[in-house]
Each structure stands twice: as structure tokens, then as C-alpha cells.
Amino acid sequence: MQLEIRPDPAEVGRARRWARSRLAGSGIAADEPLAETLILLVSELVTNAVVHTGCPAVLRLSLPGADREGADGSATVRLEVADASERAPVPRCADGEATGGRGLALVDGLADRWGWSPDGAGKRIWCELDRCAQPRQGAAVAYGRGSASYEGLAFEAV
Numbered sequence: 001m002q003l004e005i006r007p008d009p010a011e012v013g014r015a016r017r018w019a020r021s022r023l024a025g026s027g028i029a030a031d032e033p034l035a036e037t038l039i040l041l042v043s044e045l046v047t048n049a050v051v052h053t054g055c056p057a058v059l060r061l062s063l064p065g066a067d068r069e070g071a072d073g074s075a076t077v078r079l080e081v082a083d084a085s086e087r088a089p090v091p092r093c094a095d096g097e098a099t100g101g102r103g104l105a106l107v108d109g110l111a112d113r114w115g116w117s118p119d120g121a122g123k124r125i126w127c128e129l130d131r132c133a134q135p136r137q138g139a140a141v142a143y144g145r146g147s148a149s150y151e152g153l154a155f156e157a158v
Contacts (some may be wrong), residue, residue, distance in 0.1 A: 053085035075131040084122040
């Protein structure tokens with residue numbers, strides 16, 4: 001499933017609504033931690049694409065099913081945002097007063113796996129959540145609490 005995203009900050013809300021409707025149709029309840037985390041990840045990755053690239057993007061969502069079953073029977077949700085910018089995600093430091101710059105640190109803290117790769121003339125940033133995995137303490141880590149290694153570290157996708 002995919003959604004075309006215009007380079008407009010209003011698209012972030014549309015992307016969240018679209019993802020919520022796809023989750024509901026797949027049997028993942030809106031109040032499941034997986035759904036709440038996925039919607040936050042959609043917000044972060046789509047925001048990065050529309051704010052930092054100024055290019056259209058494509059949001060892709062792969063929900064649990066036969067193609068996403070792991071060897072142990074766990075189901076994986078995969079989220080991808082592809083854009084036309086060749087510029088790689090660049091780490092940046094955000095101080096405690098900054099209102100932005102923590103998007104990919106949040107993705108790193110909440111997703112079970114994430115990464116990026118060149119994709120044609122642009123790039124693709126992806127993350128995966130395992131439906132049966134233990135909940136992570138990602139939000140605290142992503143904001144520099146609970147792990148000194150993340151103190152003040154943020155990433156900006158450009």
C-alpha cells in the first residue's frame with residue numbers, strides 16, 4: 001500500500017489518517033502500542049521528507065501477512081518513505097531547547113530496525129516494528145533520557 005505525499009506540511013496529518021485506516025483494516029487496533037508507535041513513526045518520517053527535501057515523497061506501509069511473517073511466527077510492520085532528494089540523513093546535535101531535530105533519534109529509539117538506502121535518483125528511509133516484540137523504552141532513549149549515548153544527539157533527514 002502506498003500514498004503519494006506532496007511537499008506540504010499539511011500532508012503529515014493526511015499520512016497519519018491514511019496509516020490509521022490501513023491499520024484498522026488489518027486488524028491492528030488503534031489502541032495497540034504497535035499502532036500508536038507506527039503513527040508516531042509515520043509522522044516523523046513524513047515530516048522529515050516534506051520539511052527537509054521540498055520534494056514529493058511516497059509513503060509505503062507493509063502490514064502483517066504471509067509476506068511479513070518471520071521464522072518464529074512474529075509479524076513485522078514495515079514503513080518506508082521514499083523521496084527524490086539524494087542527500088543522506090545527516091546527524092545533528094539538538095540542544096534541550098530546540099523544537100526540532102530529533103526525528104530520526106526518535107525512530108532509532110522506537111523502531112526494531114531502521115535504515116536508509118539510495119533509491120533511483122533519491123533515497124528510501126525505512127523502519128520495521130515487530131508486532132510480537134517486547135515494548136521498547138525508545139521514547140526516553142530518543143530524547144536522551146536513560147542512556148548517556150543519546151544525550152543531545154539528533155538526526156535530520158535532508
